Amino acid sequence: MTALPPALTDDHKAYLGRLGFDTPPPATLESLVALHRAHLDAVPYENLDIMLGRPASTEPADVVARLGRGGRAGYCFHQNGALGSLLVALGYDVDRRHGHVWTDPGHRFDTSLNHLVLLVRRLPTDDHLSGTWWPDVGLGEGFRDPVPLTAGQVRDPSLDFEVMEVTDEGWSFRGGVDTVRGCVATHVGLDGDSTRDLSGFDEWREVLADGQRLPLDDVPLDDLRALWDRTAAAHRAWVAAGRL
Known part of the structure; x- marks a missing residue:
């Protein structure tokens, strides 16, 4: 059976x-x-x-x-x-x-x-x-x-x-799509590739919530800001090192 x-x-x-x-x-x-x-x-x-x-x-x-x-x-x-x-x-x-x-x-x-x-x-x-x-x-x-x-x-x-x-x-x-890694937003597609650095917390949060459709309602704002601060600090260090 x-x-x-x-x-x-x-x-x-x-x-x-x-x-x-x-x-x-x-x-x-x-x-x-x-x-x-x-x-x-x-x-x-x-x-x-x-x-x-x-x-x-x-x-x-x-x-x-x-x-x-x-x-x-x-x-x-x-x-x-x-x-x-x-x-x-x-x-x-x-x-x-x-x-x-x-x-x-x-x-x-x-x-x-x-x-x-x-x-x-x-x-x-x-x-x-x-x-x-x-x-x-x-x-x-x-x-x-x-x-x-x-x-x-x-x-x-x-x-x-x-x-x-x-x-x-x-x-x-x-194979390629839109990604956010750290403070960098990347697009890969038939219309070409593009990369841009996200310059502040509000832009980063907007890209995550609207661009990536990421639910954030359950994340306290202080926790999200703390994550942004750590991410931005790591990004600055990466840029200072030559983005290697």
């Missing part, structure tokens, strides 16, 4: 509501794409709680509950853990995989774990008969739609990416 997927919890339903779904969608490729886009639109990739010195739980059930209450998720282990939990509860065939994010090509085959990867199986199309898809809402600078797990160029709605050398042991992905 095939085991039934776990039932949707109230927290799952609240999470779905935050993503704009009044009722649970069917476990189809179309729904997967819609869920993926909705999560990216509603839940920013960030590490604010870590920077504030109060790291949040990475347990999927805890993250789902936070998202259902309108809170923040966090980085990849939070984001993809929550989405994976929701997809399983909706009836999708989901695998969790070991992932490694690299920037130096020499580190491509490093086996250290620094990313949670999801695979969704059994959703074949005429162009992708294997039916295995790679959704990822935890890359930060990743793709808009789930990617068919096959080697080759991928045309995303906003950027071009490439999936490289798909084997039983794994694959690699190269």
Whole structure:
């Protein structure tokens, strides 16, 4: 007998509501794409709680509950853990995989774990008969739609990416988005790349809240200002050192 997927919890339903779904969608490729886009639109990739010195739980059930209450998720282990939990509860065939994010090509085959990867199986199309898809809402600078797990160029709605050398042991992905690291806001896109330094607390907070859609209502203003002061001091030291 095939085991039934776990039932949707109230927290799952609240999470779905935050993503704009009044009722649970069917476990189809179309729904997967819609869920993926909705999560990216509603839940920013960030590490604010870590920077504030109060790291949040990475347990999927805890993250789902936070998202259902309108809170923040966090980085990849939070984001993809929550989405994976929701997809399983909706009836999708989901695998969790070991992932490694690299920037130096020499580190491509490093086996250290620094990313949670999801695979969704059994959703074949005429162009992708294997039916295995790679959704990822935890890359930060990743793709808009789930990617068919096959080697080759991928045309995303906003950027071009490439999936490289798909084997039983794994694959690699190269690709670009708007980020805030410290006091630096960066845009990477088809219209070109740009970088600017954020000059003060009000501008920094506005970019986080409006540009990055980061919920800040639960963060005391004094805590946020203290984080800005530390961040700005580190930025000044970095600039004085030649931005190395």
